[in-house]
Amino acid sequence: MVLSVVSALALAAPVYAGKLAIVIDDFGYRPHYENQVLAMPSAISVAVLPNAPHAREMATKAHNTGHQVLIHLPMAPLSKQPLEKDTLRPDMSSDEIERIIRDAYNKVPYAVGLNNHMGSAMTSSLYGMLKVMQALERYNLYFLDSMTIGNSQAMRAAQGTGVKVIKRKVFLDDTQNEADIRMQFNRAVQLARRNGSAIAIGHPHPSTVRVLQQMLPTLPADITLVRPSDLLNEPQVDTSTPNSAQPAPTAPRNPFRGVKRCVPKQPLEPVYATRFFSVIGDSISNSTLVKYVQQQWQGWGKKV
Numbered sequence: 146m147v148l149s150v151v152s153a154l155a156l157a158a159p160v161y162a163g164k165l166a167i168v169i170d171d172f173g174y175r176p177h178y179e180n181q182v183l184a185m186p187s188a189i190s191v192a193v194l195p196n197a198p199h200a201r202e203m204a205t206k207a208h209n210t211g212h213q214v215l216i217h218l219p220m221a222p223l224s225k226q227p228l229e230k231d232t233l234r235p236d237m238s239s240d241e242i243e244r245i246i247r248d249a250y251n252k253v254p255y256a257v258g259l260n261n262h263m264g265s266a267m268t269s270s271l272y273g274m275l276k277v278m279q280a281l282e283r284y285n286l287y288f289l290d291s292m293t294i295g296n297s298q299a300m301r302a303a304q305g306t307g308v309k310v311i312k313r314k315v316f317l318d319d320t321q322n323e324a325d326i327r328m329q330f331n332r333a334v335q336l337a338r339r340n341g342s343a344i345a346i347g348h349p350h351p352s353t354v355r356v357l358q359q360m361l362p363t364l365p366a367d368i369t370l371v372r373p374s375d376l377l378n379e380p381q382v383d384t385s386t387p388n389s390a391q392p393a394p395t396a397p398r399n400p401f402r403g404v405k406r407c408v409p410k411q412p413l414e415p416v417y418a419t420r421f422f423s424v425i426g427d428s429i430s431n432s433t434l435v436k437y438v439q440q441q442w443q444g445w446g447k448k449v
């Protein structure tokens with residue numbers, strides 16, 4: 146009798162629970178809103194800019210309230226804009242990159258992972274990301290790819306190292322309009338449900354904080370909030386295309402240098418797209434057409 150009740154309960158439980166990780170970036174500048182994030186469930190994780198004025202204080206506070214801490218490391222974007230101190234560039238030496246990551250590791254206590262702030266130029270450089278992965282391996286940090294460019298080389302660069310790479314699926318707050326943020330939150334939930342897991346990234350904006358305060362208590366029963374590190378062993382699909390491992394400083398001047406890359410505007414990704422690409426066989430997914438279509442779906446040129 147007891148057994149049959151137990152098995153009935155087991156059958157009633159949702160079979161395909163989706164795991165959702167939420168990371169709030171750009172910590173260290175706005176303690177007022179960041180404290181509101183730290184009052185949320187402890188599975189909400191935070192990424193701290195190492196040279197922000199409140200970096201150490203907020204990382205310590207996050208850790209003490211049970212939140213996972215990441216280093217939010219500035220990396221060079223393709224677009225020209227003001228850069229944080231110690232922004233990683235592909236042409237930096239291994240020693241310089243190691244120094245910056247060591248410095249960040251010392252300024253952001255309790256960090257177990259690292260994700261990129263901006264970084265479309267850096268993460269699309271295999272040459273640059275190989276040096277980053279060497280340093281991350283030394284500090285035993287995982288890499289959360291913010292996916293600010295479709296053709297990120299992070300996963301390719303991590304091959305053969307002990308560094309685990311996971312990827313952002315949804316940006317919650319490209320706009321600070323609450324209705325848009327709610328829609329993005331629901332997309333993240335749907336992706337987690339369909340793919341088994343999803344990672345969403347947001348920022349400590351007042352509107353994002355309000356939406357999370359509203360929506361987290363009513364999270365569907367089949368969705369479990371997890372830390373990004375809980376997803377390190379989830380199956381990952383590398384959708385990048387290879388680029389050259391070494392720049393060629395002695396090569397003749399490339400007449401096409403300086404030509405701006407075409408960064409297509411990205412439509413909102415319907416929930417089925419990720420699932421669609423994740424089930425496509427490797428041989429087909431390597432075709433030029435599929436790459437092109439994928440790039441249209443992915444977060445090209447987005448800021449983080």
Ligand SMILES: [Zn+2]
Pocket residue numbers: 170171217261262263449
């Ligand atoms: Zn950022």
